Each structure stands twice: as C-alpha cells, then as structure tokens.
Amino acid sequence: xxxxxxxxxxxxxxxxxxxxxxxxxxxxxxxxxxxxxxxxxxxxxxxxxxxxxxxxxxxxxxxxxxxxxxxxxxxxxxxxxxxxxxxxxxxxxxxxxxxxxxxxxxxxxxxxxxxxxxxxxxxxxxxxxxxxxxxxxxxxxxxxxxxxxxxxxxxxxxxxxxxxxxxxxxxxxxxxxxxxxxxxxxxxxxxxxxxxxxxxxxxxxxxxxxxxxxxxxxxxxxxxxxxxxxxxxxxxxxxxxxxxxxxxxxxxxxxxxxxxxxxxxxxxxxxxxxxxxxxxxxxxxxxxxxxxxxxxxxxxxxxxxxxxxxxxxxxxxxxxxxxxxx
Ligand code: ATP
Ligand code: MG
Numbered sequence: 001x002x003x004x005x006x007x008x009x010x011x012x013x014x015x016x017x018x019x020x021x022x023x024x025x026x027x028x029x030x031x032x033x034x035x036x037x038x039x040x041x042x043x044x045x046x047x048x049x050x051x052x053x054x055x056x057x058x059x060x061x062x063x064x065x066x067x068x069x070x071x072x073x074x075x076x077x078x079x080x081x082x083x084x085x086x087x088x089x090x091x092x093x094x095x096x097x098x099x100x101x102x103x104x105x106x107x108x109x110x111x112x113x114x115x116x117x118x119x120x121x122x123x124x125x126x127x128x129x130x131x132x133x134x135x136x137x138x139x140x141x142x143x144x145x146x147x148x149x150x151x152x153x154x155x156x157x158x159x160x161x162x163x164x165x166x167x168x169x170x171x172x173x174x175x176x177x178x179x180x181x182x183x184x185x186x187x188x189x190x191x192x193x194x195x196x197x198x199x200x201x202x203x204x205x206x207x208x209x210x211x212x213x214x215x216x217x218x219x220x221x222x223x224x225x226x227x228x229x230x231x232x233x234x235x236x237x238x239x240x241x242x243x244x245x246x247x248x249x250x251x252x253x254x255x256x257x258x259x260x261x262x263x264x265x266x267x268x269x270x271x272x273x274x275x276x277x278x279x280x281x282x283x284x285x286x287x288x289x290x291x292x293x294x295x296x297x298x299x300x301x302x303x304x305x306x307x308x309x310x311x312x313x314x315x316x317x318x319x320x321x322x323x324x325x326x
Pocket of ligand 2: 195
C-alpha cells in the first residue's frame with residue numbers, strides 16, 4: 001500500500017483553503033482504501049509564526065476535532081502531533097547539514113511571509129527542512145497539499161537526494177506531491193491566497209454569525225448593482241468550490257446580466273458553506289464534548305508513528321557516523 005502523509009500547522013483556525021487544498025484529499029485518499037495515511041498537526045512548525053501558548057494549545061485541539069469531524073478515521077489513518085515524535089526534530093538537524101542556505105532563501109513561502117511583515121526567525125527559514133524530515137521519516141509516497149507547498153515538496157526531494165548521495169545510502173524515498181488543480185490555491189476574502197496568518201480566512205467551523213461576517217467581507221469592486229460584473233470575481237471563485245458546473249454558470253450569467261449584486265452572491269456562498277459542512281459542524285459539536293477521546297486518538301497515533309520514526313532515525317544516525325548509546 002502506498003503511504004500518504006501530510007500535516008497542518010495549528011497556527012490558527014482551519015479554513016476553506018486548508019480543506020479544499022489539503023484535508024479533502026486526506027479524507028478522499030483514506031476512503032479510497034489505497035493509501036496508508038499519516039496525518040499530523042505540525043505544532044513545531046507553527047512556532048515559526050505563533051507565540052501565544054494558549055492559542056497554540058487551543059488551535060491544536062481544534063484541528064484534531066476538525067480532522068475527525070470532517071471524516072478522518074483513527075481506525076484507518078494515523079493521526080498524531082508532530083511534537084509527540086521528537087525524532088522529527090532530530091532528523092531535521094541531520095538534514096539541515098546537507099541543505100544549502102541558498103536553497104532555503106529561495107523559498108516562496110518564506111519570501112511571501114516576510115513580505116507580509118512576519119519577522120523571519122531562523123525557524124521560518126529552516127521550515128522546509130523540518131518539513132522534509134516529517135515526510136522522509138516515513139518513506140512517504142505521496143503528500144496531499146495545496147499548491148503553495150509544491151516548492152517545499154521539491155525541497156524535500158532535493159534534500160533526500162543530497163543526503164542519499166552524500167552518505168552513499170538509499171535511505172530516503174523521494175515523495176510526490178498530490179495537488180488538485182481546481183482548488184490548488186483557494187483565494188481569501190482579500191483575493192490573495194487564503195492563509196491562517198494573513199487574516200483573510202473563511203472558517204467553516206466558525207459560528208454562523210462569524211461565518212456570515214467573513215463571507216460578507218469578501219472584497220469586491222464597486223460596480224453599481226444594475227451593471228454587468230466580471231463573472232470571475234472573488235465571490236464566484238469561492239462559490240465554485242461548492243457548486244456544480246450548472247450552478248456556477250447560473251451565477252456567472254446573473255453577474256453578466258446585471259441587477260445581481262455581490263451581496264446576493266455572498267448570501268449564496270454562505271448558504272452553500274452551511275449546507276456543505278452542515279453534518280461535519282454537527283459532528284464536531286458532539287466530538288468536542290469528549291476530550292478524553294481526542295487525547296486517546298493522539299496517544300495511539302503518536303505511539304504508532306514514533307515506532308516507525310525511531311527505526312528510521314537510527315539508520316540516519318548510523319549513515320552519518322553518530323554512534324548513539326541509548
Ligand atoms: P499559515 O498562514 O500559518 O502558513 P496556512 O493557512 O497556509 O497557514 P498551513 O498549515 O501552512 O496553512 O497549510 C496546511 C495545508 O493547507 C497545506 O497543504 C497547504 O498547501 C494548504 N493550504 C493552505 N492555504 C491554502 C489555500 N489558500 N489554498 C489551497 N491550499 C491551501
Ligand atoms: Mg502555510
């Protein structure tokens with residue numbers, strides 16, 4: 001069976017971009033029965049941008065709840081916290097020594113975050129090395145991600161090749177990205193990539209009131225109500241995530257005809273979100289009552305992942321000449 005692995009940072013509340021870019025694929029690959037899925041919460045990664053301990057804890061539990069409510073099944077997939085497998089950071093160190101600084105400085109995500117005013121600590125620069133460790137640790141075949149992570153996947157492959165070459169071993173398998181074309185980059189309320197750290201998200205598990213506020217804040221131009229509008233505007237793009245081709249075309253025609261305002265379209269988007277995530281929202285409320293269950297899922301998942309990681313790290317240490325007595 002092929003192994004699929006991916007993670008999401010608890011750097012905020014999950015949004016439509018995370019779902020359509022990544023999580024939907026986690027669930028689809030799980031349910032196809034063709035993959036052995038490993039899905040983790042990248043809590044160490046989130047420290048590169050999040051400095052509030054309470055928020056980190058809350059976000060972490062929230063993401064596990066989201067995973068489960070949306071259909072990840074701990075009986076079929078291994079769900080765990082990155083920090084419960086400390087071998088990830090250990091491997092990250094080994095890999096950082098075969099990773100040129102120049103490679104990391106070329107990172108799109110790194111550069112985008114700096115451009116957004118996030119102060120670049122060392123962790124933000126070396127983020128892709130830890131990500132490579134996450135992936136290479138488990139002989140991963142495919143990594144379901146959004147398009148923004150494509151380059152990081154290329155880095156992981158480069159780093160794997162470099163290590164294998166440098167130490168003349170065949171230790172790390174080269175992973176392939178799994179990116180869906182039509183939801184590769186979900187736009188945020190401001191039209192840029194929806195991102196937890198950009199404050200432009202629509203959160204499918206927010207309260208109805210909050211969700212409405214987010215949807216209504218989608219930025220549009222000021223074309224008067226009666227005039228025709230660009231059918232590929234932000235609102236229509238978000239609607240396309242939920243609606244059939246016929247429904248999408250209907251909305252486009254209404255925009256082209258005029259007398260159809262952005263407000264009307266936003267209401268359609270809001271209703272589509274509530275309908276699409278209706279069941280998951282209910283399941284999530286139930287799951288939230290049982291924190292013991294959440295801890296149990298993480299404990300079991302962490303144990304399973306760690307056993308694999310311990311074997312791999314031993315081989316990696318051996319390859320570089322670290323003796324290791326314990
Ligand atoms: P941050 O702003 O802290 O980087 P994020 O919202 O980008 O958070 P990540 O945890 O970095 O979320 O990414 C988790 C997964 O969601 C990745 O696979 C990423 O490619 C995917 N993803 C994030 N945003 C989008 C988006 N707007 N469209 C499609 N996929 C996305
Ligand atoms: Mg991101």
